Amino acid sequence: MISNTLQSVASDNNAGVHPRILQAMADANQADAIAYGDDPWTKALAAQFQALLGPDCRSFPVFLGTAANVLCLQAMTQPWEAVICAPSAHINRDECGAAEAVAGRKLLTTAPNPQGHGKIFPRDIEPLLGSRGFVHQVQPRVVSITQSTELGVCYSLDELRDLADFCKQHDLLLHMDGARLPNACAALGCSLKEMTADVGLDALTLGGTKNGMMFGEAVVVFRDDLAAALPFLRKQGMQLVSKMRYLSAQLLELYGTELWLENARHANAMAAMLAGRVAGVPGLEFVHPVQTNALFVRAPRPLLARLREEFFFYFWDDGASDRPVARWMTSWSTSQEAVQRFVYRLEAALQG
Known part of the structure; x- marks a missing residue:
């Protein structure tokens, strides 16, 4: 038997599976079910998403977040069109060029804006629209944002509305990478529908x-x-799950109950607790506001090493600095x- 005693503040990806999710998968493991999404769990999930997000939405369960982003962007663009995003966007920094290699869509990044904390605004997008109509350059078609951002900060509802209005005025489509959307909803006290369809x-x-x-996202x-377009893109993109009931059962347990919100609220609360405990530690500096479940802290390298x-945990902006940024x-x-325990260890590390 493998023994795992890892103590991690590196990523919410490192956490285990919620017992209710495991139970939902076990409950779905009964008799036979028609494959490729024609099962009761996937049909119930589609209805639940429409109840949560509005009757006009259509949902497509997939294995991976990177794949979900690629499929969205592929469906929203033609091969000669481009996607505008922040430099820190997951699709730009952390998906190994999948949008460009798999979907063949050029990414256009906005100018760096450290004060935006991963957010982009209409004023950032506008300079990238000058090539429209020029046959020698890709044509901007989609704006992709992340909520909450890769730096743990949330767009307000007004900021989202401003972006959507700008996109409509300029014939652009708006995509949201909502890998941590529940955390943003928990932080802002709003519903999934208020932050998406509305x-x-x-x-x-x-x-x-x-x-x-355990695994799974939804387009x-x-x-x-x-x-x-998405049923065919999902199949061609190798994301049409054969035994989809096990994926849909997880999503149904998460979003068919308040579990999505309970989990996100707890994660945010633990980040707020940690931020409160380390806020006065000498030598530590918060690089971004702590709004969800991520802390970005600049600290002396020897302290972080101990x-x-x-x-x-990960170094977010390592380089050769003697005060790198860590993400907790x-x-x-x-x-x-x-x-x-983490705070105690930090206090001990301060003593050398």
Whole structure:
């Protein structure tokens, strides 16, 4: 038997699977069920998403977040069209060029804006629209944002509405990478529908893995033309799950109950607790506001090295700096005791 004693504040991906998700998979493991999504769980999930997000949405369960993003962007664009995103966007930094290599869609990044904390605004997008109509350059078609951003910060509802209005005025489509959308909803106290359909979103990657599932995300679209293309793109993109009931059962347990919100609220609360405990530690500096379940902390390298001997975490902006930035993340399974152990270890590391 493998023994795992890892103590991690590196990522919510490192957390285990919520017991209710495991039970939902076990409950789905009964008798036979028609493959490729024609099963009761997938049909119930489609109805549940329409209840949550509005009757115009269509949902497509897939294995992976990267695949969900690629499928969304592929459905929203033609081969000569481009996607505008922030430099820090997951599709730009952390998906190994999948949007460009698999979908063949050029990414156009906005100018760096450290004060935006991963957010982009109409004023950032406008300079990238000058090539429209020029046959020698790709044509901007989609704006892709992340909620909450890769730096743990949330767009307000007004900011989302402003982006959606700008996109409509300029014949652009708006995509949201919602890998941590539940955390943003929990932070802002709003519903999934208020943050997606109601602000004018065209397509959404809705997360599950980071919020207690074993695997799986959902592609959700709010336009008939996108919905018509996605069954074929999903199959061609190797994301049409044969035994889809096990994927849909997880999503149904998460989003068919309040579990998505309970898990996100807990993760956010543990991050707030950790931030409160380390806020006064000498030598530590918060690089971004702590709004969800991520802390980005600049600290002396020797201190972080000592702390990392016991708790695994990532250096976010390492380079050759003697004060690199570390990312500390909490999850649905982070306990108050785990936060306390981390703080104790940090205090010990300060003593050398």
